[in-house]
Amino acid sequence: MSESAGRHGPLSAHFRKMAHNNAWANWRLLSACMRLGDEAFTATRTSFFPSLHETLNHNLMVDLYYIDALERGGLGRQVFERFRPFDLSGLFQAQTVADRRLIAVCDGFTDATFSSTVATDRGEHGAIEERIDDLLAHLFQHQIHHRGQAHAMLAGTEVPPPQLDEYFLLFDSQQTRVELRRLDLLPPEELL
Numbered sequence: 001m002s003e004s005a006g007r008h009g010p011l012s013a014h015f016r017k018m019a020h021n022n023a024w025a026n027w028r029l030l031s032a033c034m035r036l037g038d039e040a041f042t043a044t045r046t047s048f049f050p051s052l053h054e055t056l057n058h059n060l061m062v063d064l065y066y067i068d069a070l071e072r073g074g075l076g077r078q079v080f081e082r083f084r085p086f087d088l089s090g091l092f093q094a095q096t097v098a099d100r101r102l103i104a105v106c107d108g109f110t111d112a113t114f115s116s117t118v119a120t121d122r123g124e125h126g127a128i129e130e131r132i133d134d135l136l137a138h139l140f141q142h143q144i145h146h147r148g149q150a151h152a153m154l155a156g157t158e159v160p161p162p163q164l165d166e167y168f169l170l171f172d173s174q175q176t177r178v179e180l181r182r183l184d185l186l187p188p189e190e191l192l
Contacts, residue, residue, distance in 0.1 A: 009111035011133065017188045018140045019106040021167040023099035024176070024185055028162040029147055030056070030092045035159045041088045045153040048146075052153050056095070057085040059146045063098045066139045069118045070105045070132065076121025103185075106136070 008016065033041055033052055042053040049055040065079040075082075086094055114133035122128050147164060154161040166172035168188050180187050 011111045011114055012109050013191055015106045015136050016191045019103045020185045020191060022140060022143055023103060024167060024180060025147055025164045026095050026099055027183055028164060029150055030095060032154060032159050032162045033088060034092060036157055038088055040157055045156060047149045047153050052150055055146055055150045056091060059143055060091060060095050060098060062142055066135060067098060067101050067105060069120050072118060077123050
């Protein structure tokens with residue numbers, strides 16, 4: 001039995017996979033955006049946020065807010081107040097750092113952890129205790145939702161949007177496994 005098998009059950013394995021998938025998908029999407037240049041990255045487009053720049057900076061800002069809550073960092077809504085949007089290069093770097101933090105957080109959880117709660121600072125609504133599993137599910141859904149919007153915006157440029165859903169299945173692309181190794185991320189079969 002591996003060391004991780006003694007610590008991690010199926011639920012923690014799932015969230016660890018989601019964290020690695022999240023980092024890989026962000027890397028693929030931002031790598032494609034890097035081929036655009038700043039003008040196309042900040043250009044007005046049709047979506048909930050009016051540009052790739054605003055959409056992907058929003059994703060990072062929300063990541064930082066929830067990662068802080070999961071780490072019990074205590075910044076709360078100060079994350080939003082302090083956040084300054086990054087240019088494309090800075091965003092790529094900052095998102096990579098945030099993704100590594102989220103992986104570390106998920107690696108530290110066991111199945112027993114997920115029914116625990118963490119406080120989320122909801123401003124005028126006060127601190128709301130949220131279950132860790134629900135908070136992570138919400139965070140990953142939020143990321144997928146806005147990456148999908150960015151993917152659609154990217155389709156309106158000369159840069160083809162990257163494949164983002166070939167991570168979980170053994171049938172999926174061997175290229176994915178090559179990229180994961182290069183990024184020092186683990187494929188899902190190694191996160192059990």
